Amino acid sequence: MRFLRVFFLTMLLVIPLMGGRANAEPPPPAIPGLPALPDLSGLPPLPDASGAILPGLQQWIDAVIPAPPINAVPQVNSPTIEIAGITPELATLRSAVLPAPVRDPIFDAWPADLDGLEPGRLIEVRDVTATASALVLMPFDRAVLLKFRTTDAHGRPSYATATLVIPVGAWQGPGARPVLVNNLPIDGLGRECTPGYTMAHGWDSEISVTDYIPPTMQLALLRGYAVLVPDHEGPWMAYAEPVVAGHAVLDSIRAVRGLLPDDFGASRFGMVGYSGGAIATHGAVKVMPEYAPELIDVVAGAAFGGVPADYEILSRSMNANLASGVFMGAVLGIARERTEILGRMNNLAQWIATSPVKDLCASVFGAAGLLLLPIDIAANFPDPLNSDFAAQIYRVTKMEGMKSPVPLYIYNGEQEWWIPAEGARNLFREQCALGVSAVYRSVLGEHVIAAGLGFPEAMIWMDQRLQGVPAPNEC
Structure with missing residues (x-):
């Protein structure tokens, strides 16, 4: 049902832009009470027969589609965020595109004293053992949901959540029990899309197959490792924003060490992630120093694979094709933290960004890719992906030149067409040049096949790191 709602909503908004009469016809009778359409005679034409986007398309869209009514979304105890240069209208739009509350304070409510807390400081702990089996799918001792202080993309106090799953039985290995930080590809715009929400509330239709396949959590628990699953998009669900994700991941580790210092104060932690989870893992190693x-x-x-390390590359590989729905969703997620993007949205984009689409998961909003639409239809200026404005977003999200302080295992499908291996190989070369111990594996297949084929060796590499074996260096 959610798919149908999104599909028809998108079609209703887009078809008026794409349509045109092959032969001239007399205009239909005027409908009493409706305003006349604006005079479009002075505007540039629509896209030509080749499908090329002409410079006036964004202006044409704004002339046809009126601006939506913008209503701020109430956020429980949310602080007033001061953003330099932001207009009152843009501040209201930012509030309107934020995720709606899920009526659970541990996910919705902003603590009143965040300014006085250190990053990683625990705010709330909830036992979710009874409901976590929806995601764990195997016996475990207990699961606890943690809420802790973190930091947003601009250094302001924020909060995040994560779930710690502890296996059955005592740890039989040397030292303290290791912890695998499993950065799942959340890829969602709504708080119900997070693994933390699922484990706190039980089975839900928002569960993604990528929460189970590959079976990272299950294999780690069988190995006797504890598993930490961060909700790394933060309270604003800033999908694809790597700085927010990196902060949340690192602060989840701090929170676990603070909660159970006798159990995990001396533990080794290892981080893994694929695709959207690789964004979080990449962000964490870059901001850690x-x-x-x-x-x-x-x-x-x-260890991370299917790596969206360079959004400039993705702007060429994911736009105006079947991946465009996911690409546009990621732009909205980043815009929740980087508000300047919202000021470049046209009326059509504002309608969609303030609609129920803003709370959907990628498994649903990704279906908009069936329309093969370019992101140009959402911007209020020409050629947005090749602009100086876009270049600035590419720069800050790439985090180029920042050295990982820990060994890396990077893998990518060689036949990837949406997340090309070029980005992962460039990241490997960059980290090697900076003196990091790193391994790169080119894996057969595109995104889905490579996820399966690259998983076993990545997990073997991670298992050795958690066992204390020194990391190989193949630079």
């Missing part, structure tokens, strides 16, 4: 230097000797390594 400055943001959480005390964790450098705690994190044994990071």
